[in-house]
Amino acid sequence: xxxxxxxxxxxxxxxxxxxxxxxxxxxxxxxxxxxxxxxxxxxxxxxxxxxxxxxxxxxxxxxxxxxxxxxxxxxxxxxxxxxxxxxxxxxxxxxxxxxxxxxxxxxxxxxxxxxxxxxxxxxxxxxxxxxxxxxxxxxxxxxxxxxxxxxxxxxxxxxxxxxxxxxxxxxxxxxxxxxxxxxxxxxxxxxxxxxxxxxxxxxxxxxxxxxxxxxxxxxxxxxxxxxxxxxxxxxxxxxxxxxxxxxxxxxxxxxxxxxxxxxxxxxxxxxxxxxxxxxxxxxxxxxxxxxxxxxxxxxxxxxxxxxxxxxxxxxxxxxxxxxxxxxxxxxxxxxxxxxxxxxxxxxxxxxxxxxxxxxxxxxxxxxxxxxxxxxxxxxxxxxxxxxxxxxxxxxxxxxxxxxxxxxxxxxxxxxxxxxxxxxxxxxxxxxxxxxxxxxxxxxxxxxxxxxxxxxxxxxxxxxxxxxxxxxxxxxxxxxxxxxxxxxxxxxxxx
Numbered sequence: 001x002x003x004x005x006x007x008x009x010x011x012x013x014x015x016x017x018x019x020x021x022x023x024x025x026x027x028x029x030x031x032x033x034x035x036x037x038x039x040x041x042x043x044x045x046x047x048x049x050x051x052x053x054x055x056x057x058x059x060x061x062x063x064x065x066x067x068x069x070x071x072x073x074x075x076x077x078x079x080x081x082x083x084x085x086x087x088x089x090x091x092x093x094x095x096x097x098x099x100x101x102x103x104x105x106x107x108x109x110x111x112x113x114x115x116x117x118x119x120x121x122x123x124x125x126x127x128x129x130x131x132x133x134x135x136x137x138x139x140x141x142x143x144x145x146x147x148x149x150x151x152x153x154x155x156x157x158x159x160x161x162x163x164x165x166x167x168x169x170x171x172x173x174x175x176x177x178x179x180x181x182x183x184x185x186x187x188x189x190x191x192x193x194x195x196x197x198x199x200x201x202x203x204x205x206x207x208x209x210x211x212x213x214x215x216x217x218x219x220x221x222x223x224x225x226x227x228x229x230x231x232x233x234x235x236x237x238x239x240x241x242x243x244x245x246x247x248x249x250x251x252x253x254x255x256x257x258x259x260x261x262x263x264x265x266x267x268x269x270x271x272x273x274x275x276x277x278x279x280x281x282x283x284x285x286x287x288x289x290x291x292x293x294x295x296x297x298x299x300x301x302x303x304x305x306x307x308x309x310x311x312x313x314x315x316x317x318x319x320x321x322x323x324x325x326x327x328x329x330x331x332x333x334x335x336x337x338x339x340x341x342x343x344x345x346x347x348x349x350x351x352x353x354x355x356x357x358x359x360x361x362x363x364x365x366x367x368x369x370x371x372x373x374x375x376x377x378x379x380x381x382x383x384x385x386x387x388x389x390x391x392x393x394x395x396x397x398x399x400x401x402x403x404x405x406x407x408x409x410x411x412x413x414x415x416x417x418x419x420x421x422x423x424x425x426x427x428x429x430x431x432x433x434x435x436x437x438x439x440x441x442x443x444x445x446x447x448x449x450x451x452x453x454x455x456x457x458x459x460x461x462x463x464x465x466x467x468x469x470x471x472x473x474x475x476x477x478x479x480x481x482x483x484x485x486x487x488x489x490x491x492x493x494x
Contacts, residue, residue: 136441184219213245295380403485
């Protein structure tokens with residue numbers, strides 16, 4: 001039988017085609033094993049899930065449909081976990097990639113900026129790998145699991161100042177800060193020489209630029225409940241550390257808007273090297289502190305510019321603003337200054353280089369949700385009632401005393417009393433019938449998403465918890481009553 005002799009060039013082309021087919025086959029087999037048996041497949045799958053999650057979020061109507069299905073109890077609706085690489089330090093309205101493109105004037109870029117709904121993935125934020133049941137309170141004030149907050153940056157940068165240190169499987173918190181490296185307890189003891197830290201005279205405090213909130217954590221021993229806040233900055237996880245410790249804390253920035261708190265709510269305002277330029281922008285930031293500080297309350301500033309090298313003008317300006325508002329200078333101790341706010345409207349702003357003047361009667365000083373800072377001084381007379389330090393009952397009597405101010409309802413006193421009794425019954429039901437572990441070390445951080453008068457938090461007063469009382473911005477403004485009771489909270493729009 002004759003043989004077919006192909007030209008050499010055709011034989012080469014035939015073998016090249018076979019080679020290509022074989023190579024493609026073995027390449028696909030290799031890729032299959034790579035995706036199934038190596039971490040590369042996890043990364044690709046995560047990317048694919050993120051794309052699907054984003055596409056599912058592209059239509060706001062789809063989000064509403066999913067939310068409605070979940071509320072209706074349709075168990076078939078499952079929301080996937082966010083990819084781990086996108087979930088670390090996830091704060092939807094504190095995205096540095098978005099905020100870095102915004103104006104830096106008055107720290108606008110560090111304020112809260114929420115993304116459009118259609119660009120937000122519809123997914124659940126997973127815990128870090130190796131997450132454990134948190135260390136229980138009060139031990140958590142001093143140490144937490146490293147695996148629950150695996151971010152070493154603050155320990156590396158601030159360990160020498162006593163903020164926190166890595167110790168085996170734990171982060172430990174010696175209680176120090178930049179202006180009190182020897183510990184918050186000694187620092188609080190020093191402040192106690194000038195301020196009535198004991199005896200229930202002071203109850204609510206605001207710590208601005210709080211770090212990991214050791215100041216607020218150690219004030220709890222004095223029965224002073226502190227709202228600590230700091231922005232998401234280079235120490236982006238500092239508030240998360242505070243919450244993991246079981247200390248009240250909140251991500252916020254004093255920039256172009258009022259802080260989300262009512263007027264005259266805090267008995268003590270504290271800044272330890274918070275670096276807020278109080279006299280800049282016609283003293284706008286000092287004016288905002290004055291709005292928040294209860295008449296007769298105390299303002300403490302430690303660090304720059306108080307007797308600080310090369311900041312003589314800033315220190316002189318700070319004193320000038322305090323004098324213009326008739327603040328009483330209590331003490332200047334090293335780099336710490338303490339002022340006391342007048343308990344009554346004893347003076348108008350004096351002639352001053354900052355052009356300070358009183359707000360008009362139309363200003364509602366407790367309206368503070370996405371409200372631009374005002375360059376005028378809040379009138380004490382704009383809020384009626386006996387709520388100054390010295391006239392408001394001491395703690396714990398103020399928790400159950402009649403409200404010194406509440407313009408919410410005509411029958412506010414009756415509603416307040418009924419709300420208080422109702423929450424005593426409900427909390428007993430939660431504990432006894434629903435077996436919720438309130439009152440045990442297993443529960444420390446609690447949020448009331450619709451707090452009204454703070455009755456839920458008041459009913460938990462004897463338990464080892466703290467409650468973030470949230471008053472929705474579209475509901476009656478009752479947050480001032482919550483602070484007058486000696487509790488803390490914020491405005492929010494769910």
